[in-house]
Amino acid sequence: MTIRDRIGIDVGRKLSVEDAVEWAADNGVRYIDCQIDIEPNALESFDEGRCAPIREACKRRGIHLGLHTLSAVNIAEVSPFLRDAADAYLKGYIDAARRLEAEWIEVHAGYHFTSDKTSRMEAGMRRLERATAYAAERGVQLLLENLNREPELAEVNYLAHTVDECLYYFDAIPSPALAWSFTVNHATLVPEGIAGFLERMPTRRLKEVRLADNNGEYELHMFPGDGIIDFTDTFRRIEATGFSGHYMCAFGALDAMLRGREVLAGMYED
DSSP: OOHHHHEEEEEETSSOHHHHHHHHHHTTOOEEEEOOSSTTSOGGGOSHHHHHHHHHHHHHHTOEEEEEOOTTSOTTOOSTTHHHHHHHHHHHHHHHHHHHTOSEEEEOOOEEOSTTHHHHHHHHHHHHHHHHHHHHHHTOOEEEEOOOOOOTTOSSEESSOSHHHHHHHHHHOOOTTEEEEEEHHHHTTSTTHHHHHHHHSOGGGEEEEEEOBOOSSSOOOBOTTSSSOOHHHHHHHHHHTTOOSEEEEOSSOHHHHHHHHHHHHHHHHO
C-alpha cells in the first residue's frame, strides 16, 4: 500500500457517517475518522438499524472507519453524577464501535484546573483503565491521543500533552486494547518535540499518526507546508520505527484535506 493510500481524512461531524463513507470512497480515501456525539451523528442514534447499512457500505467500498471522541468531555472528571456520565460516554462509544465494526476509537485523558492535576490524572487513568478493559471484552481498539499544551497562564490544561504525562497512562494500562494516536502538530508545542516523542514513547503501540502543520507557539491545525514541521523528516522518523498503520489529515475543510493529502504524499517521497 502506498503512503497516499495510508493517509486518511478526519471527517469529524462535517458529514453523516453514511455520507462520509460514500464521500471517502468517491475520492479514493481509505481511512476516515467520524465524531458521533451530536447530529448528524448523534451517539444514541447508532442502533443496529443504522449501523448495519454502514457496516455493509464500509465493506463494499473498502473503507476503514474509526470514531473520535470529543476532547471537551472531561475524562478526568471527579464530580458526582458527572464522573458516572464520563464512564457512560466511553461505554456508549465502545458499544457503537462494536455495532459499526469501527476499527478504532480515539480517546483523550481529560483536563485539569492547575491545582487539581494529580487527582484528575488519577481519576482519568482509572476511567481509561475501565474503558480499556471493557473495550478488550468487546473487541474494540482504543487510541489515546497526545493533546496540546495550552498557553502559559491558562487555568485549564489538557492532560497527556507531554511525553511524561502520556507515559503515565501507557505504563499504568499495558493492555493492547489501548494504543497510541500521535498528533504531530501537538508535539511541536513542548520541548521534546516530534523527535522526542518518537524516541521515548512506546512506538510498538503506535497505531495512528495525525497530521497537520503548526507554528510551534500555540495550538493550530495548519495546511502542510504553512508552518514549521518538516514532514519529510517526520515521515522518515515515523516509518523508521516500523510503523505500518494509517495517517490522518486533521486540518481545515474536506477539500483542503484532500489537497493536503496529495501534498503530504509528495513530501514523503521527497
